[in-house]
Amino acid sequence: MYDYLWLIPFFxxxxxxxxxxxxxxxxxxxxxxxxxxxxxxxSFVVSAGCFFSLLNDPVKVHEQILGSWxxxxxLQVEWGFLLDPLSALMIMVVTGVGTLIHLYSIGxxxxxxxxxxxxSYLNLFCFCMLMLVLGNNALVMFIGWEGxxxxxxxLIGYYFHKKSAGDAAKKAFVVNRVGDFGFLVGLGILxxxxxxxxxxxxxxxxxxxxxxxxxxGSLVVTIVTLCFFLGATGKSAQIPLYTWxxxxxxxxxxxxxxxxxxxxxxxxVYMIGRMNILFAMSPTTMLIVAMVGAATAIxxxxxxxxxxxxxxxxxxxxxxxxxxxxxxMGVGAFTAGIFHLMTHAFFKACLFLGSGSVIHGMHxxxxxxxxxxxxQDMRNMGGLSKKMKITYWTFLISTIAxxxxxxxxxxxxxxxxxxxxxxxxxxxxxxxxTATGAAxxxxxxxxxxxxxxxxxxxxxxxxxxxxxxxxxxxxxxxxIILAGLAAVGGFVGVPALLGGSNHLATFLDPVxxxxxxxxxxSAHGSHAAEYGLMFFSVVVAxxxxxxxxxxxxxNPELPGKFVAKFPGLHRAVFNKWxxxxxxxxxxxxxxxxxxxxxWKGFDVKLVDGVVNxxxxxxxxxxxxxxxxxxxxxASYAMTMVIxxxxxxxxxxxx
Amino acid sequence: MxxxxxxxxAFVAVGSGVFVVTCKNxxxxxxxxxxxxxxxxxxxxxxxxxxxAAIQLIVYAGAIMVLIxxxxxxxxxxxxxxxxxxxxxxGGALMSVLVAVQVLYMLNRGEVANIEGPMTESAIxxxxxxxxxxxxxxxxxxxxxxxxxILLLVAIVGAIVLAxxxx
Amino acid sequence: MISVNYFLVLSxxxxxxxxxxxxxxxxxIVVFMCIELMLNAVNLTFIALSRHLGNMDGQVFVxxxxxxxxxxxxxxxxxxxxxxxxxxxxxxxxxNTLKW
Numbered sequence: 001m002y003d004y005l006w007l008i009p010f011f012x013x014x015x016x017x018x019x020x021x022x023x024x025x026x027x028x029x030x031x032x033x034x035x036x037x038x039x040x041x042x043s044f045v046v047s048a049g050c051f052f053s054l055l056n057d058p059v060k061v062h063e064q065i066l067g068s069w070x071x072x073x074x075l076q077v078e079w080g081f082l083l084d085p086l087s088a089l090m091i092m093v094v095t096g097v098g099t100l101i102h103l104y105s106i107g108x109x110x111x112x113x114x115x116x117x118x119x120s121y122l123n124l125f126c127f128c129m130l131m132l133v134l135g136n137n138a139l140v141m142f143i144g145w146e147g148x149x150x151x152x153x154x155l156i157g158y159y160f161h162k163k164s165a166g167d168a169a170k171k172a173f174v175v176n177r178v179g180d181f182g183f184l185v186g187l188g189i190l191x192x193x194x195x196x197x198x199x200x201x202x203x204x205x206x207x208x209x210x211x212x213x214x215x216x217g218s219l220v221v222t223i224v225t226l227c228f229f230l231g232a233t234g235k236s237a238q239i240p241l242y243t244w245x246x247x248x249x250x251x252x253x254x255x256x257x258x259x260x261x262x263x264x265x266x267x268x269v270y271m272i273g274r275m276n277i278l279f280a281m282s283p284t285t286m287l288i289v290a291m292v293g294a295a296t297a298i299x300x301x302x303x304x305x306x307x308x309x310x311x312x313x314x315x316x317x318x319x320x321x322x323x324x325x326x327x328x329m330g331v332g333a334f335t336a337g338i339f340h341l342m343t344h345a346f347f348k349a350c351l352f353l354g355s356g357s358v359i360h361g362m363h364x365x366x367x368x369x370x371x372x373x374x375x376q377d378m379r380n381m382g383g384l385s386k387k388m389k390i391t392y393w394t395f396l397i398s399t400i401a402x403x404x405x406x407x408x409x410x411x412x413x414x415x416x417x418x419x420x421x422x423x424x425x426x427x428x429x430x431x432x433x434t435a436t437g438a439a440x441x442x443x444x445x446x447x448x449x450x451x452x453x454x455x456x457x458x459x460x461x462x463x464x465x466x467x468x469x470x471x472x473x474x475x476x477x478x479x480i481i482l483a484g485l486a487a488v489g490g491f492v493g494v495p496a497l498l499g500g501s502n503h504l505a506t507f508l509d510p511v512x513x514x515x516x517x518x519x520x521x522s523a524h525g526s527h528a529a530e531y532g533l534m535f536f537s538v539v540v541a542x543x544x545x546x547x548x549x550x551x552x553x554x555n556p557e558l559p560g561k562f563v564a565k566f567p568g569l570h571r572a573v574f575n576k577w578x579x580x581x582x583x584x585x586x587x588x589x590x591x592x593x594x595x596x597x598x599w600k601g602f603d604v605k606l607v608d609g610v611v612n613x614x615x616x617x618x619x620x621x622x623x624x625x626x627x628x629x630x631x632x633x634a635s636y637a638m639t640m641v642i643x644x645x646x647x648x649x650x651x652x653x654x
Numbered sequence: 655m656x657x658x659x660x661x662x663x664a665f666v667a668v669g670s671g672v673f674v675v676t677c678k679n680x681x682x683x684x685x686x687x688x689x690x691x692x693x694x695x696x697x698x699x700x701x702x703x704x705x706x707a708a709i710q711l712i713v714y715a716g717a718i719m720v721l722i723x724x725x726x727x728x729x730x731x732x733x734x735x736x737x738x739x740x741x742x743x744x745g746g747a748l749m750s751v752l753v754a755v756q757v758l759y760m761l762n763r764g765e766v767a768n769i770e771g772p773m774t775e776s777a778i779x780x781x782x783x784x785x786x787x788x789x790x791x792x793x794x795x796x797x798x799x800x801x802x803x804i805l806l807l808v809a810i811v812g813a814i815v816l817a818x819x820x821x
Numbered sequence: 822m823i824s825v826n827y828f829l830v831l832s833x834x835x836x837x838x839x840x841x842x843x844x845x846x847x848x849x850i851v852v853f854m855c856i857e858l859m860l861n862a863v864n865l866t867f868i869a870l871s872r873h874l875g876n877m878d879g880q881v882f883v884x885x886x887x888x889x890x891x892x893x894x895x896x897x898x899x900x901x902x903x904x905x906x907x908x909x910x911x912x913x914x915x916x917n918t919l920k921w
Contacts, residue, residue: 631919631920632919633919634742648756652760664831668834671839675839675842680854697828698865703871706868706880713887718857718890722850722898728902750840750841751837753840754833757836758833761826761829770874771875772875773871789877790880795878795881805888817899819906
């Protein structure tokens with residue numbers, strides 16, 4: 001089965017090429033969408049085959065080398081794939097969620113201009129993401145890393161005729177580039193440092209095997225991991241590079257679900273998981289990762305309070321949840337981080353797709369009423385639970401899951417993270433407190449969202465009200481499947497305390513176990529403490545839910561009063577704490593000024609001056625030389641006499 | 655006595671040379687040039703080369719100069735010739751003086767070897783200059799001599815082709 | 822017997838005069854005559870040194886120079902006639918197309 005590993009990224013690539021080259025000719029949406037979905041579906045089938053073979057295989061690490069990519073000096077890079085529990089889990093998530101979202105897109109993107117383009121990009125994205133997770137060395141991973149950034153850019157800018165979409169795409173690309181810079185620098189330092197110890201390699205297995213050469217806790221390993229972490233913050237939207245993700249919601253909703261919630265943004269988490277041994281070696285970096293994760297979790301959650309755009313709330317929620325994952329990585333809970341990555345992929349994809357279904361319906365209704373209201377604005381929604389039953393129920397399940405109410409998936413993964421943050425050898429109660437606060441806020445803003453969207457009276461345009469339909473089966477089927485996964489997905493990682501055996505931890509042990517044992521990364525505490533924390537987190541989540549219900553369901557006028565009482569606070573939260581403005585002032589405008597200076601001062605005056613100067617010097621020389629080529633015989637004779645004189649003078653006076 | 659005669663001849667030669675260069679009318683220049691050729695022929699005689707003097711007069715003064723004067727008459731140029739702009743004259747003067755100074759310096763500094771070849775005064779008196787020249791010309795330099803003949807033939811053909819109105 | 826140096830100095834002076842003429846005169850026939858003057862100055866050098874060194878080669882060379890001069894005169898004057906026919910002039914500054 002492992003021999004077919006290469007097929008996993010190959011299928012989406014084929015689909016992308018076919019749709020990209022011939023999609024315009026094919027025209028038929030069913031064929032285009034069907035092809036793209038079939039390709040990623042085939043990929044999913046192969047992934048499942050590999051996954052289940054691996055499950056029953058005592059050998060947990062398999063590599064497939066397709067061929068040599070480059071061989072430069074000491075550097076040997078191969079096109080190779082690595083299948084271990086971590087990447088097996090990732091390909092399952094990517095292809096599984098990817099297939100559902102492809103299917104969903106057929107319904108959602110119906111009638112859009114550039115339908116084939118969308119599916120081509122989407123398949124290309126899947127290819128890149130699979131390269132990222134399957135690559136057996138850092139350079140193949142980097143191809144995927146860059147490729148998903150590119151696809152993200154293309155898909156955010158899918159509605160490129162809209163200026164805001166184009167700007168958002170550029171922003172995402174540029175911010176990601178800052179992170180990629182970190183990744184490359186880190187890789188370079190790692191390569192040379194290992195090389196100076198005689199190990200020239202970029203292969204993950206060899207890096208892991210030789211990581212001890214760097215020395216645990218040494219400066220170089222801290223620098224390397226910090227560089228990698230910078231890359232991760234860019235791709236996974238952590239402080240300080242998170243600002244692109246909310247803007248990325250300009251893309252079509254399935255894109256937000258697939259790329260900006262379920263898969264691509266988790267690349268940073270995956271990368272840390274892949275390099276876990278390096279990170280484990282540097283407690284400083286781990287602490288920074290954990291702090292950044294916790295800070296992002298609570299900071300993004302706070303912004304989510306005051307957003308009215310349904311997708312933006314979910315975007316900040318994503319940033320916040322990614323913060324949880326980084327917190328998990330930072331406290332050494334690699335398994336918990338990956339676990340949360342997986343469950344998050346399920347419920348966040350479901351939430352995004354559900355919001356897409358809502359937008360689809362709203363759009364339909366508003367279109368019918370010839371209204372130009374924003375179909376994404378929650379202030380125009382309300383009471384949709386009666387009109388869109390399937391969407392509502394799936395959305396509700398996912399919301400409960402993300403809020404952390406047992407026994408849905410989010411509870412298990414989030415609780416494991418909280419437990420580790422509290423009790424891990426690298427944890428701290430402050431981290432735990434921050435994360436718990438963020439969990440409460442999550443519960444609050446998610447139920448605020450549900451309240452405003454599905455409950456209460458419909459605030460939409462009266463004409464539109466009665467024409468909000470349920471979405472077609474291609475949209476609802478993925479929702480149902482994802483909601484089911486969000487409900488039961490957590491059972492793969494039920495902790496021992498609750499009578500489970502945490503299959504996931506056992507499964508991922510070959511990847512993380514070594515680092516966790518070597519560096520004593522474990523969470524110890526009494527059962528009572530664990531029970532207590534678990535109970536506490538459920539209570540906290542319930543409180544968040546309760547406040548949301550109270551404010552938005554029972555007393556709909558309360559939020560308005562609250563805003564009136566704290567206008568400054570509301571304005572700050574509503575404007576996302578002015579982070580974009582601060583970044584503009586700190587980085588963007590100085591960069592623009594520098595650019596203008598380089599353009600007007602450096603380029604025009606100096607560079608062009610040099611170029612033009614060379615040209616005019618040559619021109620002047622040529623103007624002078626022209627007199628030697630006058631065509632006048634007398635001047636030639638003169639030249640000849642001078643030449644004779646000089647030559648004779650040379651012989652006479654030498 | 656002989657040196658005085660040489661100085662006189664040299665003076666006339668240089669004087670006519672100056673005329674050649676400066677006369678406005680090309681006919682006058684041509685006449686002055688003929689005069690210079692005569693002076694040079696005199697010098698050849700003084701150098702025991704009577705045959706060369708004869709050739710000088712026949713070929714140069716006789717043939718070439720007549721040809722030139724024919725062309726002048728034929729084209730009826732008159733005195734249209736004007737000297738070029740003053741800085742061209744200055745440049746020419748400078749260069750010619752420099753060349754003269756250079757050559758004179760070279761003569762002054764260099765030493766002429768005193769090798770006496772076979773053509774001594776006595777040999778010339780014994781065989782005659784013409785015979786000595788012929789001996790050299792028809793033995794050692796036979797091939798260049800023949801080539802010269804071809805060259806002249808080519809020149810004749812070329813001149814006719816160029817000067818004819820329509821070939 | 823006069824020293825060879827006298828002849829050489831005379832030759833140098835005549836040669837320089839020729840150079841001066843070539844560089845300054847406009848009439849191409851006069852320029853041509855100046856070239857003849859230079860050739861003759863060289864001839865004088867050849868003969869003077871030939872006599873001085875007792876070697877006949879120099880005089881043979883003069884003979885060739887004369888032959889070449891004759892050929893040159895024939896071709897050169899033919900060229901001048903052609904040129905005059907085209908330009909109605911013998912001014913060498915009118916012969917200015919030697920630059921393409």
